Amino acid sequence: MGRQLVLVGLGGAMLCVGGNVLMARPALAQIAQEKESADRPSGLVFAFDIPAMALADALRKFSTITNRSLLFSQNVIGDVRTNGLIGEFSVETGLNRLLSGTGLSAQVTSYDVILVTGGRQPIEKKEDQVRHQNRAKLLGSVATLSALFSSSVAEAQDVSTADDGFVLEEIVVSGIRGSLRSARDTKRNASGVVDSIAAEDFGKFPDANLAESLQRITGVSIDRSGGEGQFITVRGFGPEFNTVLVNGRQIASEDLSRAFSFDTIAAELVNGITVHKSSTATLQSGGIGSTVNIKTARPFDVNGFKFVGNVKANYEENSDEVSPQASGLISNTFADGKLGILLAASYQKRETRLDALASDGWLENVGIPQAEINGGAGFDGNIFSPRNLDTRVTFEDRERIGGSLVLQYAPTDNLQFTVDGLYSSFDVKSDSNSLGHWFTAPNAENVQLDANGTVIDLFQEVGLSTDFNAKTFDRLTDTYLIGVEADWQVTDSVRVKVDGNFSKAERAANNGGAELNSIIGFANRVRFQSDDKRLPFLSEFDTANPNIFSGQQELDGVANLPGVTPDGVSNFLDPANGDPHVQIRGGWEVDDKVRQLKSDFEWDEGASQGLTKLRAGLYYSKQTKKLTRWDNTFGPHCTFCGFPDEPEIPAGSQTVFDLGDGFLGGIDGSERLFTEILVHDPEALIAFLENESGVSFDAVRRGNSFAVSEETFSGYLEMEFVGEFMGRPIDVVAGVRAEATDVGVSGTDEPITRLSILDRTELLAERAAVIPIQESSSYDALLPNLAVRYEVRDNLITRFAASQTLTRPNLDAMSPVFNVTTTRQGGDFTATSGNPDLQPSNRITSIFRWNIISGSRIIFPSVCSARM
Template identity: 45%
Template sequence: MLWAQPKQISQDFNLDANSADVSLIEFAKQADLTIIFPYEKVQSRQANALKGSFTIEQGMSKLLENTGLAASFERDGVVTIKRISIHDTLLEDKSLMQEIVDLLIGNGDNIVTFPEEPSYVELIEVLGIRGSMDWALDIKQESIGVSESIQSEEIGKFPDLNLAESLQRITGVSIDRSEGEGQFVTVRGLGPQFNTVLSNGRRLATDNQGREFSFDTIASELVTSVTVDKTFSASQPSGGIGSVINIKTARPMASKDFKVAGSVKATFDNNSQKITPQGTVFFSHSNDKLGWLVSLSHQTRKARINEVQTDGWLLNTDIPTEQLTSTADTIFVPRNYDQRVRFDQRTRTGGTLVLQYKATPNLDISLDYLQSDFNVKTDSTSLGHWFTSSNLEDVVTDENGTAIAFSQNVGHATDFHARTFDRPSSINALGVNSRWQASPKVLLEFDVSSSKASTKDRIGAGNALTLIGYLNRSSFSISEGNVLPRIAGFESSDPSIVDALGDVTGVSDYLDPINGRAHVMMRRGWNIEDKFDQLKTDITFFDGLDSNIDIKFGFMYSKQSKRNERWDNEKNAVHCSFCGYFPEPDLPDGFQTIFDAGSDFLSGVSGSENLPTRWLRHDGETLFNFLESASDINFDAVIRNNSFTVTENVTSAYLQGQQRSQWRDIELSSLYGVRYENTDIVVTGFESDLLALTILDQTELGQLNSPGRAISKSASYDNWLPSVSIKADWQDNIIARLGVSRSLTRPTMGQLSPSLVLTTTRQGGDLRASSGNPDLKPFESTNFDVTLEWYYQSLSYLSASYFKKKVSNFIVSTVMQTTINDVTDPSTGADSRAPDSEDTLAEFDLTTPTNGQTATVSGFEFAIQHDFNSGWGVVANMTLVDSNAKLDPTDISQKFALTGLSDSQNLIVYYEKGPGQIRLAWNHRDGFLQSLVQIQGPEPTYVRSYQQFDLSASYAVNDNVSVFIEGVNITEENVLKHGRYPNQLLLAQQPGARYSLGLRGIF
């Protein structure tokens, strides 16, 4: 970025002919200016000698003459460098071909923009809100396909505190949040698994069980830009029928000499009332040959999150007919109803290392390393109510069959939970790249990379659960107009309620620790290891067929190995060793203390006045240790048979052409090609046979299994992926684009596991099992895109887009009832507490994924960006998405529907003038189908519409230091989820607001 002094004043220059990057730096020094630019985008262009007295404008023009670059002075102090249009001139110096390949093949992201900044400001990346927007606008405008990007406002200053939160500002992009932070990205109605995520052009491994990437694992301060490609080209890696998202980190040769930049801030969480520190620092140095950059970031956040949760709504359970008042054909009852407070400590530590070496004028070598550790430790306390359908009384339903009132006087459990939701994740990525301009018409690029991600939980601490409780009674009701149901009747004791031994339970008020007895004691979690290795080479021949056509081809080999290990203590029902609320061992009263969630617990959600806000709290690890010492039981988690490893080898080759031509006043650019891919998959795991079901307590059934045996399955498939993109540019400000392509997304890893897993074994016929399918084929999509854009003034544009995707091989879950090895259900006979001769065969709902469905996704995107030239500006966009594969809530037989489909809207208002800036951002996402399953049960999960307001402001104290404030979710919006119908509450979450105050410096 170049900041010009008044361009009418002549100055003396003495520059020898040199590469453009060196010449621009020297030009800035002699003109007493500050300059920053992406080194790799201009390094191979040869600038001219400049000797004599010139104005800034004259000097820049002479310096860049016949380089293929031109400078335009768009506003006071703003110089924009762009390629010269083909109908203006032809490039004459073929030694510039390395940069031309960036321009022609790189989807236009080689545009060098010099945004506005006062001349006294020192060296920074992109200066301010308007500079960031100007940069992103040039990338969008110059791309042949449909591409959008977000650029950091300066080094270490991304527009939002979270990468996903920033991405949602792009048209067509919406996000899923986790505990108040953006985590997953949906693009054009296609969810996280359908988007390929890269770092500096290389695939990133993920810490999840599937292919979806968690954007909260990487600190936004380490990132300089994120680009979302919505159309596809043959040279791009496959895997995302939604988009290809490329995260770019800072480069040392974007500036010269030694630089230090960083920020420190304190963040206040409104729910927890805690203040935590965060800090980021960059060190970089470069000269004409060598550059290095090191960055470090450390963030902590202590959050409190209030929740009410139902794990699922059970369909057509065995409610006694005489207790049911309903005319509906289908009955839904809640599995449970919990009130919970989570205490999160989120620690994110990461950094980057970049080395760039210009070995010769024609050979560049670079090394990139990214490391990020994201450790979430969550301790929660909750009051839980567990319902057993066969014991429900006075059940009343609405017209949809949803139970809106019932009571339970037998077998109801009142439990106090201590639970963890830990997420010890890590990701790293290493890549080495070399670019060699072998001749004026040949460019070779070689890249090798490796990425690893993990969530380490071999002891089952990630989702540990301990229960102290007793048998009780309760009544449940849903009032019209309230989101939160009412739970009552459990507060006082009832001497008529006895346990399995005939002893009276609940002898006093529910807050009296004397009632408490040990119950479920679970250690469980996933140990995930993902590794992605990639080797690729690209060769470009300029003027391959004639003067306006370039040919590019390449090869890539990748190997992904994902190991998903399930660790728990449910084998042989160890977790239920104390199920039944037996009096021994007697728990010391001091194990439990009264917890008060506060009068404002979920106060922003209707019906919160009906919730209990006090319950008993205990420490889970203390209870584990006490029970282990009082018995011979070891509660340690062990690896289970539903662990598996997927190894995926992909070999690909592509051929691509790029052509530029002129038709009257319209400049045409086209990008066309085909990609071939061969995929080989090997899935290995363990499986054991079910031998018997046993009664554990009044609700649970245990499993007896044979020893595990190894199993292995393999599959292979081939795909051809053609693509064509055409861009028509009229007078450099009206652009039309057309794209047609074929793309694919491979099946979710978890759906490939060959093992049969018993997921639920409970009394009352709640028996469920699942199995994967290694023979699943990839999702295949035919994509059509058309856009029209009008760049009517600087920093301003209007755009409209239409897209349509026809996706085949959608995976659906087939559910069938089956018996397993003639095993019987011991709770169905004459004696419900023990097996007998009248027990019936256990019938499981077996869920298996299969290919078969085809769906169409289509929609419109509209955007406007306007700068008022007074410091004020506005950005607004909206996305409208539709599909022929929506879920009909009245059809319980429907097993397939697209998840993630929703309309979304964004509005950003900003002011930037002089040393001050302020930015208010609003995002709204309509309600959407998040999943076809719930935590417990095969019913759908919906997320209600959600909006969020974020605010940021900064003030430059001097040339080097600025002070800033940030606010996230400043109106304290809540997250709400429900089942098939809106009154089937699944989650009400109150993440609260958070605010930051900090300093940022560049030296």
């Protein structure tokens, strides 16, 4: 939120600075009384009985007792406490005693309004101090409002009231405008180049999804999953190159890489997000694209009782389902503001449907006979052919449960403890059914290419089948983060923070249900065509054909032999055609743990020239990520490959599902698609096949599982200088961060000994015995940074930031395990293996930027980077 100025004692006058307006209004008769006694002697004393409490509340009591108008900034006052004021004192002496030890001071303006100012900043956010240039504007606002107050007193002289006390009223104006101003202030006051998004109010973030809010920021794009934003890309750097923090702490990720999935945290738990596009010494390394800090609400932010709740319903047009969404936040402070508790919770459920016509990629130069290309003319150049074409419908059941609990305790005015925990459970259960055809290029006939070598027409009968796939893609995740922080304002100029935290993220393989694929199909023929319409289409597979040899005939090797009569096929929706094929259970199990301990020291005497701030700190982190692969693709998955006649699938196992007349409606070419498919229950089919054959299809732990451990020690030093250049204010921040990292990789490997043919589409990778792997490496880095902020004129700021950053290698890139990506016949055989000695990438980035301060203006950024 923006700065809050509290005006106590002004009848009906308002002052708006930042995103909030607060008004305190006394009884009008008492206003008139104050005007009459404007020339009262300075030696007048008052009897005070103000116990130890929050300073903001104490100042309101002081205003009531002395009948004086006070003006103070809520952001400057923050959570400062006073020891109280008991006894008889003059206004001046009483204020001095009340403000003793707070680092604040008071002065009386020419309009008899007491202005509370000072160099001490609130413990919670010291970096948001009001700059000295704004002080004159603040005093000018005080004078204007005081004049308005004085001129309004005459109208109040005839008004009487039975209440001799103040009618104190606070009006907080929030919403979109307030959040935009808060974000703008964050950008303007930052030493580096940052962008920020602030909640409109507690529990009310601009979007229901964090990634979708982040895409509003220049240079940020997102990847979606199931219609929701999941990953971010910043300035062209993908998800794994951006570090994500929650309240300044690294949070574990359930993803296989370093990327953080933003859909795992409910937006209702978040109070703001800051994207650091330039690095500083105070930020932990690793974010070569950006460092994103997610801020959750805390009770001392609210300062009193607060309850926010909302209930929504989401209607999904494709699935025709209405799903609930609810969230709530309750916060309160106790013991005169020394103790605060905040509890937030959210629940969201979505039932979605995704319709798709999909290919799993295009293959390059995979052996289409030249005699079959362009009527026998062939083609001199690269040839690109589709791997497959599927008509697919996916139903997703998404359930997100989130919660946070925060305890804050301030035993003294200058010491504050915070304990907070965050929990998120995000489960996505996807059931997909499709009608598919996989092409094997050497068997393609009558192939037509366009000028670019792309297949636009092909026919295949040999080695082709019509497949009905039933798949599940379960993503079952849990994320935890707990932290303890001590914040000690040692003196008015010295501040020390110590923070320790632990985060854990898990993804379950769900006994192989995370990647289950069950296929029923039969040998068939098909024609693929792509024309000037947007969607390609298939034909000639749907009708009965007596000339098709069955899968069993091909397995027996009798297809096309003299005297052998084809079994033939009926209409493609006749369940009698179908025989079992591949049955896969698989999935990755992820266990990510992050432990961190850090201490930060800050010196700030509030000087307006020269060295104004000095920051230093130490940091320790240990992250261990285990990636365990479960599947049955070592042989059992292909027990029934090739569509054997036995065992015969029970009647009623397959049913016809109508995709609807509106399937992909509105997309050019959708009218040519088949909108009926056969569906089946994959678990029921696998259970039947296990019972019939005695073969287990259970997923087992595979040898390509591995774990990576990173232990990092670092320290930093950063200094901030303030001065003038050509008569205008200039701020310079310079710093350096030193890091040492130890990496350990452990796992197992199953070397491939040979590939054997299972059926027309599948090869089996035969492997040797499991071999244990243990590797280690280390590296050091020195990362300097420089940021300059120069005010060209009152409403125009230029920035320059240069920093050296590093990004650590992706986890799979450090695994020495040899992985075979695909073993489909007629496809692209690919394999991967990492290098545990891989070093991080270093980058020097410079950014020049102009910020025009006025409310709605344009920011012109330019970025220049050089890789080292």
